[in-house]
Amino acid sequence: MLEVFSVILIIYVVVGTVIAITSRKYGIKSTSDYFIGSYRLGTFLSAMTYAATTYSAFMMVGLVGLTYATGVGALGFELAYLVATVALLTIFSRRVWGMARERRWVSPSEMLSDLYNSKLLGSLVAITYFIALIPYTSAQIIGIGTLLESLGLNYVLGIIIATSLVLIWTVIAGLWSVATTDAYQGILMTSASIMFLWLTLTKLPTTDLNIVINTLDNVGITGLTPFWSFNTFLAYTLPWVFFAVTNPQVVQRIYMPANEKALKKMITYFSIYGFLYTIIVVIIGLLARVLTEFKVIPFISYRDYVTPTLILTLDPIPASIIIISIIAAAVSTANSIILSVTSSIIRDFYESRLRVSSREVLVVSNAVVITLTLITALIAYLRPGFIVEMSVLSSVILLPLAPITIISWLGVKDLKSLRYGAITALICGASIAIYNALIYGPVRAFLTTVLGIPISLWVLITSTSILVMNYVIVTHRRRPQITLGSK
Amino acid sequence: MKHTRIYVIMFLVMIVLFYTVPYTTLRDVKGLTLITYWSLLTLAWIITTILYIRRW
Numbered sequence: 001m002l003e004v005f006s007v008i009l010i011i012y013v014v015v016g017t018v019i020a021i022t023s024r025k026y027g028i029k030s031t032s033d034y035f036i037g038s039y040r041l042g043t044f045l046s047a048m049t050y051a052a053t054t055y056s057a058f059m060m061v062g063l064v065g066l067t068y069a070t071g072v073g074a075l076g077f078e079l080a081y082l083v084a085t086v087a088l089l090t091i092f093s094r095r096v097w098g099m100a101r102e103r104r105w106v107s108p109s110e111m112l113s114d115l116y117n118s119k120l121l122g123s124l125v126a127i128t129y130f131i132a133l134i135p136y137t138s139a140q141i142i143g144i145g146t147l148l149e150s151l152g153l154n155y156v157l158g159i160i161i162a163t164s165l166v167l168i169w170t171v172i173a174g175l176w177s178v179a180t181t182d183a184y185q186g187i188l189m190t191s192a193s194i195m196f197l198w199l200t201l202t203k204l205p206t207t208d209l210n211i212v213i214n215t216l217d218n219v220g221i222t223g224l225t226p227f228w229s230f231n232t233f234l235a236y237t238l239p240w241v242f243f244a245v246t247n248p249q250v251v252q253r254i255y256m257p258a259n260e261k262a263l264k265k266m267i268t269y270f271s272i273y274g275f276l277y278t279i280i281v282v283i284i285g286l287l288a289r290v291l292t293e294f295k296v297i298p299f300i301s302y303r304d305y306v307t308p309t310l311i312l313t314l315d316p317i318p319a320s321i322i323i324i325s326i327i328a329a330a331v332s333t334a335n336s337i338i339l340s341v342t343s344s345i346i347r348d349f350y351e352s353r354l355r356v357s358s359r360e361v362l363v364v365s366n367a368v369v370i371t372l373t374l375i376t377a378l379i380a381y382l383r384p385g386f387i388v389e390m391s392v393l394s395s396v397i398l399l400p401l402a403p404i405t406i407i408s409w410l411g412v413k414d415l416k417s418l419r420y421g422a423i424t425a426l427i428c429g430a431s432i433a434i435y436n437a438l439i440y441g442p443v444r445a446f447l448t449t450v451l452g453i454p455i456s457l458w459v460l461i462t463s464t465s466i467l468v469m470n471y472v473i474v475t476h477r478r479r480p481q482i483t484l485g486s487k
Numbered sequence: 488m489k490h491t492r493i494y495v496i497m498f499l500v501m502i503v504l505f506y507t508v509p510y511t512t513l514r515d516v517k518g519l520t521l522i523t524y525w526s527l528l529t530l531a532w533i534i535t536t537i538l539y540i541r542r543w
Contacts, residue, residue, distance in 0.1 A: 072521045079529045080505055087498040090536050091491065094543060217517045224521070230510050264540050271533040279526060 002152065004316035005323065012188075012324045013165065019184050020169045020177035030358045031351060034174035034365055035106050035343040041179060041256040047269035048183035049336070050253045054085075054243075055274070056333035057143045059281050060193065060326045064310075065303030067285025068292075071221025073228030075282040081240040082274045088244040089267045092409045093254045097263050100255035107343040108251040110352070112401075115408040118419040119352070121426070125401065126344035128430055129248050132397040134372065137337045138379035139391035140330040141166075145380060147326060150308040156381065162327070163377040166335045170369050175256070178335050185328035190273065192325030193280045199314055200287045205294050215293045216286060235447050235454035239395030242402035242460075246395065249333075249340040251405070284310075334376070342368045389442035393433055396446065396456045400429025400463035407467060414474070421470025429463035494539050501532055 032038045041049070067074040096111075105111045109129065113122025145158030169181045204212065216222045244250055257263040288306050291297045297313060300306050307326070311319045346365050350356070356364075379387055404422045408415055436445040436455045445455055453461075505528060513521055 072525075075522055076505070076509060076525050079525050083501060083505060083529055083532050086533060086536050087494075087501075090540060091495060091498075213518050222518055222521065223516050224509060224514060233506070233510075260543065264543060267540060268537050271536060275529060275533055282522075 001316045001319065005151065005153075005320040008317070008320040008324055009161070009327075012328070013161075016165070016169060016181050016184055017172075019180050020172040023176040023180040024173045026173065026176045028174055028176070028362065031343070031346060031361055031365060032104070032106055033176075034362055035339060035346075036252060036255050037175040037179060039101055039255060040258045041262065042258055043262040043265040043269070045179045045183055046253070046257040046262050046266040047273070048186040049179040049256075050250065050266055050270045051273040051277075052182035052186035052189065052329070052332035053249050053253065053336040054270075054333075055189065055277060055329060056140055057147075057326050057330035059277065060189075060196075060322075060329060061143060061147070061304055061307045063278075063281050064285040064288065065300075065306040067221075067282050068289045068300065068306045069303040070227040071219075071223070071225045072282075072286075073224050073233065074285065075278070076228075077233065077236045077240075078278045078282070079275075080237040081243060082271070082278060084241040085244040085274070086267065086271045088242075089254070089270075092245070092406075093263060093267065094260065095411070096251075096254045096409055097257065097260070105255060106252075107340070107347040108248040108405075109344040110347045111251070112404065112408060112422070113348060115415050116404075116419040116422050117416040118423065119348070121419055121423050122344075122348040122352075124423060124426055126341075126348045128397065128401070128426065129341050129344050131430075131434075132394040133248075133337050133341055134376055135379065135387050135390040136394040137334045137372075138376045138387070140334040141376055141380040142383065144327050144330050146304075147308065147323060150305070151312075151323065159377055159380050162331060162334070162380075163373055165327075165331045166338060166376075167370060167373045169331070170335045170339055170373070171366055174365075175339060178332075178339055179256075182332045182336065185325075185332040186273070188321075188328045189325050189332075190277060190280075192322045193277060193284070195318055196310075196322050197280050197284050197287075199318055200284050200291070200310060203291055203296055203313065204287065205296065212287075212290050215290050219289060219293060221286070221289060231449055231452070231454055232447060235449075235456055238454065238456040238460065239399050242399060243395060245405045245409075246398040246401040248344060249336040252340050252343065338369055338372050338376070342372060386437075386442065390437060391442075392446050393437055393442045396433045396459055397430050399433070399456060399459045400426045402460065403464040403467050407471075412471070417474045418467065418470050421467045424470075425463035425466040428466060429459045432459050432462055490539065490542055494535075497535060501528070504528060 026037065028034050063074060063078060103114055105114065109122045109125035112125050113119055141159055141162045144162040145155040148158035149155040169177050206212065257266050288297065288310055292299050297309055300309055311322055342365060345368055346361065350364060351361050404425055433455065436448065440448050448455055450458060508524065509521060513524060
C-alpha cells in the first residue's frame with residue numbers, strides 16, 4: 001500500500017508542479033497579476049478554481065462522517081450552502097465583477113475600504129481575515145497529516161508535504177499557478193469521488209435498493225435525527241449561507257473572469273459541480289452506514305475516521321487515488337486562502353500606504369505568502385488545542401462581514417456615512433464570536449444557544465442591527481426638517 | 488430589474504421551503520423522501536438560476 005501510495009503521490013506532485021510552472025507563461029508584473037490574474041481568467045479556470053477553493057477536505061472526510069453519524073440532515077446543511085451561494089453569486093456577481101474592473105480592486109478588504117471610503121475598515125477586515133482563516137488553513141494541513149498518519153505514515157511528513165505543495169504552487173506564479181492547479185485538483189476530486197462511490201457500492205452485500213433503504217430507515221438516519229434540531233441546523237447553515245460574501249478567497253474569485261460570458265459560465269458550472277459533488281459525498285456516507293449495519297465495516301464512533309476506514313477496505317491503487325484527492329481538496333483550499341489573506345495584507349497595509357515599485361511589492365508578497373504558510377504549518381505541527389478548534393468558528397467570525405458587504409453591493413448611496421456603523425458592526429460581531437469561543441471553547445460555542453438563539457445568529461443580528469441603525473440615523477438627518485406652520 | 492426582483496423573491500421562497508418543510512410536513516418521514524425533497528429543490532433552483540443568468 002505505502003509503495004503504491006508513494007508512486008501516485010509523486011505523480012500527483014510532478015503533474016501539479018509542471019502545470020504550475022507552465023502557468024508562468026501568463027506573466028506576473030503587478031499585484032493585480034499575482035493575486036487575481038489581472039481579471040483574465042477564462043471560463044474553465046474561473047469555474048474550477050471557484051469549486052476547488054470552496055470545497056475543502058471537509059467534503060470527503062467531514063461530510064461523509066457527518067452523514068454516517070447524523071443522517072440526511074447533513075445533506076440539507078450542505079445543499080443550503082449551495083443554494084444560497086448560487087443565489088448570492090447570481091444577484092451580486094455581475095455588479096461586483098464590473099466594479100472590480102472599474103475601480104481596480106485586488107483584495108476584498110480593499111473593496112470594502114474603497115466602497116465605505118475608510119482605510120481603517122479595510123485594515124480591520126484584513127486583520128479579521130487573518131484571525132479567522134489562519135486556523136482554518138492549519139486545519140486543512142492537520143487533516144492531511146492525520147490522514148497520512150492513519151495510513152501508517154509520519155504525521156510530520158504529511159505536514160511537510162502539504163506545506164511544500166501550498167507554498168510551491170502559490171509562489172511559482174501566484175494566482176495563475178493556484179488557479180491552474182485548482183482546475184487539475186478539482187478534476188481529481190470529482191473523479192476520485194465517483195470512483196469512491198462506485199467502489200463503496202460494490203462492497204454492499206445486496207443489490208436490492210429496498211433492503212438498503214430499509215436498513216437506513218431502521219438506523220433512523222433517513223429523516224431528521226435528534227442531532228438535527230432546528231437550532232443546530234440553523235447554527236450549522238447560517239455561517240455557510242453567507243460564505244460567498246464573507247470569505248475573501250471566494251469574493252476575490254468574482255473579480256477574475258475575463259468577460260461576462262466567463263462569469264455566467266462560472267456560476268453555471270460551479271452549481272452543477274457543487275450539486276453532483278455534494279450528492280455523491282452524502283451517498284457515500286449513507287452507504288458506509290449500511291456497510292456497518294451489514295457488518296462489512298465496524299461501527300465507527302469518531303466520525304472523521306469513516307472515510308479512512310472505508311479507504312482501507314479498498315485495493316491500494318484506488319485507495320491511494322482517493323487519499324490524493326483529499327490532499328488535493330485541502331491544498332486547493334489552503335493556497336487560495338493564503339493568497340487571498342496575503343492580498344489583503346499587501347494591498348491594505350503596504351501597497352496603499354508606501355510608494356514602492358511593482359517588483360518590490362511582488363518580492364514582499366512572496367515573503368508574506370511564505371510567512372503565512374509557515375505560520376499555518378507551525379500551528380499544524382504544534383496543534384495548540386484552542387487555535388485548532390478556532391477553525392470551526394472561522395465562518396462565524398467572518399459573519400459580520402455579510403451585512404457590511406451586502407449593503408455595499410446593493411448600491412446604497414453615500415456609503416461613506418455608514419463607515420462608522422460598518423466598523424462598529426465588524427468589531428461587535430467578531431467580538432461576540434471570539435468572546436463565546438473564550439467562554440465556552442470554540443467547538444461548544446458553535447452550537448451553544450443564548451436565549452434559544454445560536455451564537456451565529458446573534459453575530460448576524462448584532463452586526464446587521466448596528467448597520468441598519470446607522471442607516472436610519474443618516475437617512476433621518478438628511479430628510480428636510482418640516483416645522484410647524486410651514487408648508 | 489424586474490427579473491432580478493422576481494429572482495430575489497423566488498430565492499426567499501426557496502429558503503423558506505428549504506428550512507420549514509423538513510421541520511414541519513416532512514418531520515417524521517422515512518425512506519428517500521427527505522433526500523429527494525432537498526435534492527429536487529436544489530436542482531430546481533440551479534435550473535432556475537441558469538435560465539435567469541441567460542437573460543443577463
